[in-house]
Amino acid sequence: GIQVEQSPPDLILQEGANSTLRCNFSDSVNNLQWFHQNPWGQLINLFYIPSGTKQNGRLSATTVATERYSLLYISSSQTTDSGVYFCAVGDSGGSNYKLTFGKGTLLTVNP
Amino acid sequence: DVKVTQSSRYLVKRTGEKVFLECVQDMDHENMFWYRQDPGLGLRLIYFSYDVKMKEKGDIPEGYSVSREKKERFSLILESASTNQTSMYLCASSAGPDEQYFGPGTRLTVT
Numbered sequence: 217g218i219q220v221e222q223s224p225p226d227l228i229l230q231e232g233a234n235s236t237l238r239c240n241f242s243d244s245v246n247n248l249q250w251f252h253q254n255p256w257g258q259l260i261n262l263f264y265i266p267s268g269t270k271q272n273g274r275l276s277a278t279t280v281a282t283e284r285y286s287l288l289y290i291s292s293s294q295t296t297d298s299g300v301y302f303c304a305v306g307d308s309g310g311s312n313y314k315l316t317f318g319k320g321t322l323l324t325v326n327p
Numbered sequence: 328d329v330k331v332t333q334s335s336r337y338l339v340k341r342t343g344e345k346v347f348l349e350c351v352q353d354m355d356h357e358n359m360f361w362y363r364q365d366p367g368l369g370l371r372l373i374y375f376s377y378d379v380k381m382k383e384k385g386d387i388p389e390g391y392s393v394s395r396e397k398k399e400r401f402s403l404i405l406e407s408a409s410t411n412q413t414s415m416y417l418c419a420s421s422a423g424p425d426e427q428y429f430g431p432g433t434r435l436t437v438t
Contacts, residue, residue, distance in 0.1 A: 217386070247424050257432050259417065264425035302369060312424040313358055313377065314385060317369040 218243045218307040220318035228324045229293050237288040237321045239303030247306030254299045293325045331430035339436045346405040350418030359401035360419040408437045
């Protein structure tokens with residue numbers, strides 16, 4: 217099946233710093249989503265972005281499907297950004313409803 | 328706002344018991360999903376359903392079954408719970424292939 221690798225596995229920032237999280241995938245995709253899991257375990261969808269660029273406030277994401285990677289940018293980070301960020305993809309050879317998740321990037325933002 | 332609720336936040340069961348995990352969504356979504364989350368492994372899809380009484384296996388269906396008798400409700404069943412099924416179980420729903428909305432999770436411990 218499709219492989220999803222996220223980097224870095226851990227990231228520690230001071231409040232106000234910017235960061236870039238990366239997601240590499242091993243095959244063509246028909247679905248790509250970024251999620252944030254807060255310290256209480258709740259998963260929130262950030263972006264549905266199988267290709268192109270999107271922005272939502274301080275967060276933006278870019279997927280270059282032909283090169284098999286996606287990037288999540290966090291600007292002016294806040295302590296509430298702490299948690300685990302997951303990239304999940306749907307293999308274009310299968311159902312675009314079936315997502316394969318990466319292992320996540322654990323982000324800690326210190327005040 | 329989409330609301331996905333799960334019947335229990337924490338559950339403790341004994342080996343061999345039959346376990347039911349319930350998930351309800353209030354947005355008339357066609358698609359519902361069950362995942363398990365384990366440390367270091369990210370989220371893995373167990374089953375999903377794209378319509379009432381319709382289901383499809385995910386990546387790790389062994390030891391689990393599902394039931395969807397009504398559109399808003401999707402149940403995960405552990406026919407005979409085993410200790411290796413101790414995990415966090417997450418339910419999600421979606422209208423289409425984009426934006427999956429997650430419930431708060433059920434932390435199941437099998438002793």
